[in-house]
Amino acid sequence: MTRAVFALIKIGDRFLSVSRKKEHSKFGFPGGGVEKGESDEQALHRELKEEIHTEGKIIRKLYVDKSRTGFDVATYEVILTSPLSKEVPFINEEGALVALRTAEEFRANIFGRYNGEVFKALDKQD
Numbered sequence: 001m002t003r004a005v006f007a008l009i010k011i012g013d014r015f016l017s018v019s020r021k022k023e024h025s026k027f028g029f030p031g032g033g034v035e036k037g038e039s040d041e042q043a044l045h046r047e048l049k050e051e052i053h054t055e056g057k058i059i060r061k062l063y064v065d066k067s068r069t070g071f072d073v074a075t076y077e078v079i080l081t082s083p084l085s086k087e088v089p090f091i092n093e094e095g096a097l098v099a100l101r102t103a104e105e106f107r108a109n110i111f112g113r114y115n116g117e118v119f120k121a122l123d124k125q126d
Contacts, residue, residue: 002071005044006031007078008062008118014100016088018051021095026110029075029118030098040074048078052098053085063121065114075118077125 006029009016019027030051034043041058048056056078064074089099106115 003034003040003043004032004071004073005034005040005047006073006075007044007048007056008075008122009056009078009080011080011088011100014102015106016052017097017099017101017106018092019097019099024097027097027099027101028106028109028111028115031075040076044076044078051092051094051096053092054080055082057081060125062125063114063118065117073114077122 007016008029016030017027018030019025030048031044032047032051034040035046038046044058045055048054059077059079062075062077064072066072084098086098089097092098103115103119106112107119109115
């Protein structure tokens with residue numbers, strides 16, 4: 001089974017997003033695949049450095065989805081421990097758009113069902 005991890009990072013009243021490289025209108029939470037030998041935490045820290053050039057502290061696991069498509073996906077609530085290296089929005093080295101989005105924008109986007117479950121879990125834990 002392929003495993004992926006993502007970070008829900010709140011900045012003000014919005015959340016950090018990273019788009020697909022060539023389709024900036026399709027976006028999700030920062031994160032990606034867990035490489036062989038990595039823990040979720042190690043993968044999440046690596047992905048934050050790669051995608052948004054910063055570091056964060058994991059607060060808690062918010063939501064896990066073990067889908068029938070062969071993906072095991074976990075999203076963690078994360079706070080930044082160092083400032084972003086660029087002002088948001090910006091295009092990262094991979095060509096993805098890093099931007100701030102509302103919860104409603106996440107729910108209406110490509111991974112809307114999953115994102116909705118993440119926000120429900122966040123609301124329950126607050």
